[in-house]
Amino acid sequence: MSTEPEVPTNRPPTLTDVARLAGVSVATASKAINGRGEVRAATRVRVLEAAELLSFAPNALARGLLSGRTGTVGLLTSDLEGRFSIPILMGVEDAFGAGQVSVFLCDARGDAIREQHHVRALLSRRVDGLIVVGSRTDPRPPLAGNIPVPVVYVYDPSANPDDISITVDNVGGGRLAIEHLLACGRRNIAHITGDAGFQAARDRAEGAAAALADAGLGLIGDRPYFGSWDESWGRAAAHMLVEQHPETDAIFCGSDQIARGVLDTLRDLGRDVPRSTAVIGFDNWEAIAADSRPRLTSIDMNLKHLGAVAGQRLFAAIGGAVPGSEKFPGRIVMRESTLPVG
Amino acid sequence: MSTEPEVPTNRPPTLTDVARLAGVSVATASKAINGRGEVRAATRVRVLEAAELLSFAPNALARGLLSGRTGTVGLLTSDLEGRFSIPILMGVEDAFGAGQVSVFLCDARGDAIREQHHVRALLSRRVDGLIVVGSRTDPRPPLAGNIPVPVVYVYDPSANPDDISITVDNVGGGRLAIEHLLACGRRNIAHITGDAGFQAARDRAEGAAAALADAGLGLIGDRPYFGSWDESWGRAAAHMLVEQHPETDAIFCGSDQIARGVLDTLRDLGRDVPRSTAVIGFDNWEAIAADSRPRLTSIDMNLKHLGAVAGQRLFAAIGGAVPGSEKFPGRIVMRESTLPVG
DNA sequence: GCCCACTTCGAAAACGATCTCGAAATCCGA
DNA sequence: TCGGATTTCGAGATCGTTTTCGAAGTGGGC
Structure with missing residues (x-):
């Protein structure tokens, strides 16, 4: 044709x-x-x-040269392999995908020099704006130099509160998890989570503690079990936990991987999930959570939505608006590892 | 300063x-x-x-307008969330990262219309070349229209053999897995893998069969157990397998997720891995393979390297060279789920 | 002092599209 | 058929850079 x-x-x-x-x-x-x-x-x-x-x-070059607007945006990610950048990146793509905006992808590999280098290149290409997406929630230093275009930070907020940061409400996420376990009738709740050096771990623990306090309760062991984010820590911590506190009837895990480890150990020890002990994870990583035994209830941080919002806010900022920072709650995805008692 | x-x-x-x-x-x-x-x-x-x-x-726009070279490249991926696109994408980034090339990221979401739309936009931005990365290894229709710049297809080859395609040697990967199991002294080897509708599943099975034939052997059950790529199929298939063929002493799994399911079932049935039954996975997905019990030996397809090569070939093609298609072997990553007998 | 070779610099064209503003074409009624 | 109002069109400037080529400046040898 x-x-x-x-x-x-x-x-x-x-x-x-x-x-x-x-x-x-x-x-x-x-x-x-x-x-x-x-x-x-x-x-x-x-x-x-x-x-x-x-x-x-x-020719978009000629058009951009004349108009001063290129219809391009720079996307700076600190680690592509990171699990968190990708959904965010998809959200950003979605936000622009329909329109006539194209996205430059730059991975700084967590190196500040490299990041600086990329920023320079992007500015020389006259991008209309920048999105900086991180993989940890610990505040990061803002981009160096005076950037002549709007910048939006996603997931990983800028240390400068005047910058536009779109982040996840990890405190709320921790609260969400605990409230669900409480609603399931659990009262003896433990928290096994990752490295306390991560803001995310501390925030989720804080939310969990607050939710328990509201119910007149506290964590089993009086504090979170901080460790690492992987399965083996989940297994080890679960062993300790069951030994020290056999009365535990629910475990809030800081990541789905930890939760997988916990599930394994509970199975080994013959403790039925969810009947004897409910388990809830965090991140809702499909590959990990959706096919475990039993399938894992988890907190989903809506990262894709976060990315989409970042794209929209950047677009608004390019248009001259001055959007502020925003923090988004997660949502709970229910599967069989938590069930109401009775 | x-x-x-x-x-x-x-x-x-x-x-x-x-x-x-x-x-x-x-x-x-x-x-x-x-x-x-x-x-x-x-x-x-x-x-x-x-x-x-x-x-x-x-101003890179002005420079590009004059020289006809923009120093930009379009990266078309069919699914960002897919596990395979990301490492490839990183490799491409690496290949260009040092130089003065910037990468436009476009996710077509597997939709041909959307892809066409993105191609149009990229060409109007006068990219110097295109990289098309897929998530299945089944040959895909080449980009429609006459594209005035070089195109390199990665992972997912173009159906047109004249195009430049950089792919994975899945047949060789299957062979690699079997040869390792043979070297470990196993003789009764089964193959549990994903959907037979995938070229990747068929290729790996073919390589496995060939390697076994070279040793004068055949697959347990005389054919692969085709199913789906997830854990639950791994669990189900392993149950069947052990029941029908208790003599099985090694299982080659088409994905790490299948392997996780297999490991679970073998554990339930009290079969020691690797002593009684060796298990090898495919993909070397760190999050899945590196922290299982026992840790999973797997075939790594060097996807990042694949991406880097694609970038280099595209660069060469832009420079006027006419690189051909290439197929790359994987490598085995040894962990504790396979061990020599004795 | 003169001429030539060589170095250093600048005016202007070019890339491809958009926008302004004046010129040309068209249409209308009288 | 003519004058004026209204469309319709095109010449040229413009964006920021690179490149060509001629002009100017410099120095040296005789």
Whole structure:
């Protein structure tokens, strides 16, 4: 159906080519194509046909040079392999995907020098704005130098409160988890989580403690079991926990991986989940949570949505608005590892 | 140390500004900054100082408009959330990261229309080349329309053999897995894998069968156990397998998730891994393989390297070379789920 | 003092699109 | 058929950089 025009020239067609073919000036061709200015209907049709025939695509460089707007955005991520950057990145893509914005992807590998280098390159490409996405929630130093375009920080907030940061409410997430366990009728709740050096671990623990306090309760062992984020810590901590506090009837885990380890140990020890002990994870990492035995209830941080919001806020900021920072709550995804008693 | 110059103008400085400050013409300023042409040393220094003072960054749009080269590349991925795109994407980033190439990221979400739309946008931005990365190894239709820039397909090859495709040698991967199990002294080897609708599943099975045939052996059950790629299939298939063929002493799994399921079931049935039954996975997905009990030996497809090669080949093609398609072998990552007998 | 070779510099064109504003074409009624 | 109002169109400037090529400046040898 699409008869490729016989254009042996490898050089992409320019507006001049279109104008020549249509027998008009470039000015008229431009107006006809963009629907601007006064162009007779017949002329417009002639130009559009010519453009179609040559499969003309306007040179975005020339357009950007003139208008000062490129319709591009820089996406700086500190670690691509990180689990958190990807959904956020998808959200950003979604936010722009429909429109005419393209996204430059830059991975700084967590190196400040490299980041600086990328920022320089992006600015020289005259991006309209920047999105900085991190993989830890600990506040990060803002981009160095005076950036002449709007910047939005996602997941990992800027240390400068005047910057626009879109983050996750980890305190609320911890609260959410505990409230669910309480609603399931559990009262002896422990918290096994990752490295206390992470703000995320401390925040979730804080939310958990607060929710328990509201119910007149405290954590089993009086404090969280801080460790690392992986399965083996989950297994080890669960062993300790069951030994020291066999009365435990629910465990809030700081990550789904920890939760997997906990599930394994509980199974080994013959403790039924969720009947004897409920387990709830964090992150809702499908590959980990959706196919365990039993399938894992978890807190989902809506990272994709976070990314989409970041894109929207950046877009608004480019338009001249001055959006403030925002913090988003997670949601609970219920599966079989938590069930009401009775 | 870096005293920000007091430049109240928000408009980024142009070469004209630099030239004026240095007291030379724009032509001279350009030559001084790019090290081209004949410029007296003293003049060059003056220009460079002026540029530094204004923190001048050349407008890449103007440069690209003139030279016809933008130093940008489009990266089309079919699914960002897919496990395979990400390492490849990192490799591509790495391949260009050091240089002056920037990468446009576009996620087509597996939708051909959307892909077409993105291609159009990228071409209008005058990218120097395109990389198309897929998430299945089944050959895909090449990009529609006549693309005026080089294209490299990664992981997912183009159906057109004249295109440049950089792929994984899944047949070789299957062979690798079996040869390792044979080297460990196993003889009764089964293969539990994913959906037979996937080329990857068929290729790996083919390689496995070939390696066994070379040793005068065949698969337990005479054929692979095709199913799905997840843990629950691994558990179910392992149950069947042990019941029907208790003599099995090794299981080659088509994915690490399947392998996790298999490990679970073997544990339930009291079969020691690796002593009674060795288990090997595929993908070497760290989060899944590195913390299981026992830790999982797996085939790593070097996806990051694949991406890096794709970047290099694209770069060569942009330079005028005509690289051919390539297929890369995986490597085995040894952990404790396979051990030599004795 | 003169001429030539060589170095250093700048004016201007070019890339491709958009926008302004003046010129040309068209239409209307009288 | 003509004058004026209204469309419709096009020449040229513009964005910021690179590159060409000619002009100017410098120095040296005789």
